Amino acid sequence: MSNTSEPETLADAVALLAQRDSDLQRARQQLALAHQELADTNRGLIALHTELQAAQQAQARLAAVVQSSDDAIVSMRGDGVIQTCNPGAERLLGHHEDGIVGQHVQSLMPASSREMFEASLRQLRRGERAQSYDTQWCRADGTRVDVTVNLCALRDAGGDLIGYSAIARDITAQVETQRQLQRLAQYDTLTGLVNRAGTIGRLEAALRSSRVPGPELGVLFCDIDHFKTVNDTWGHTVGDVVLATVAARIRGCVRHGDTVGRLGGDEILVLLPGVHGLEEVAAIAEKIRGRAAEPIEHGGLTIRATLSIGATLAVPGESVSTMTARSDQAMYEAKRAGRNSVTCG
Structure with missing residues (x-):
């Protein structure tokens, strides 16, 4: 037995055809809307993918700059414990990465240099830009190297302070030149x-x-x-x-x-x-x-x-x-x- 009732008159048949045509039009409209939403979704995904690729490429370029830099670059937590370092830091300090990461950053400094470091941290905590300063850091063999240091704050997406980065540049040649000039003057x-x-x-x-x-x-x-x-x-x-x-x-x-x-x-x-x-x-x-x-x-x-x-x-x-x-x-x-x-x- 069929669930579809048969039209009894010609008028009923016409009305049924009109209803089915209306249902078909609605289905087509819904299908077109679904296609549009799918196309919009695809465009959004493509744009997101493009942005992600750009971000990844920018991150890769930044990582390449950090890895190839002659400057020593270290990042540390808010308590001063070093989390990452680049090859420039290994060369400057004479340590392998294992001898730097996990250490407190002040272990890289003689006692006479630590107050300048703390002064820079206080500037960053107040939301100010820390001034670069000239000081000395300690190498693995116990010798000291003249450096100029620049400290920056590291913040999360919400703007909260999560750590610091330090960039140290070897200025031994410049310091020696200055000493020579002073010696020539005296x-x-x-x-x-x-x-x-x-x-x-x-x-x-x-x-x-x-x-x-x-x-x-x-x-x-x-x-x-x-x-x-x-x-x-x-x-x-x-x-x-x-x-x-x-x-x-x-x-x-x-x-x-x-x-x-x-x-x-x-x-x-x-x-x-x-x-x-x-x-x-x-x-x-x-x-x-x-x-x-x-x-x-x-x-x-x-x-x-x-x-x-x-x-x-x-x-x-x-x-x-x-x-x-x-x-x-x-x-x-x-x-x-x-x-x-x-x-x-």
Whole structure:
């Protein structure tokens, strides 16, 4: 028995056909809508896939930059424990990744550098941009490397702070260049002694200081005897060797805190802080005179260079010109006495 009732009249048949046509139209409309929704969905998926691919490519490019960078790049949790590092960090620190990841970032720093690191973290926690700073980090072999460090905050999609990244760049070459420039500004290039400006500056500072009775400042004015004859006989190259050798011998006769400076030519001034009288100054001068008089062997030559030395005590408050004039006069008295001698003035 069929579930479909048969139309009884022609009118009923027409009405049934009209109903079925209407149902078919609705079905077609629903199918068209479904096709449209499917097409929209497909377009959305394609766009999402494209965005995902772009994000993945950007992430891959960023990862390649991080991996190939000569800078040391580390990321850490909020408590400072390192989570990742790049090959640049391994090269800079002399550690394999296993020796860096899992360590606290402050283990990479000498104690003297940690306050600057903490100051940068405080800036980031306040929502500020941390200023880069120059410091030192520790290598695996215990040596230190000069670096400039830049710290950044790491935040999640909601903007919450989840950690930090640190980028450290090796600036050893720049620091060494700066040290060389500073040395050139303060030291004589031939002898390695403090240059004239530096020596006079130290003497001025010592003369300005008001000292209570006690240790005094001794001053030695040294001049190489017959230095012009050395230059005229063997040439200025040998003269430079003699001057540099005598300068090194003088340095070897005094303490670390004493100043040995070249005033110009073959004139050398020695500042001896903390002495206890002129006798002590004279004894140091005699030690220098004896050492300087030892033969100098160079290029098959045996050269004998001696010193005439004026030994004095500085008077607090007197001018540099007065002080050096007194010691210079004492040195000339030593020359008049036959050279290779010490005279107190």
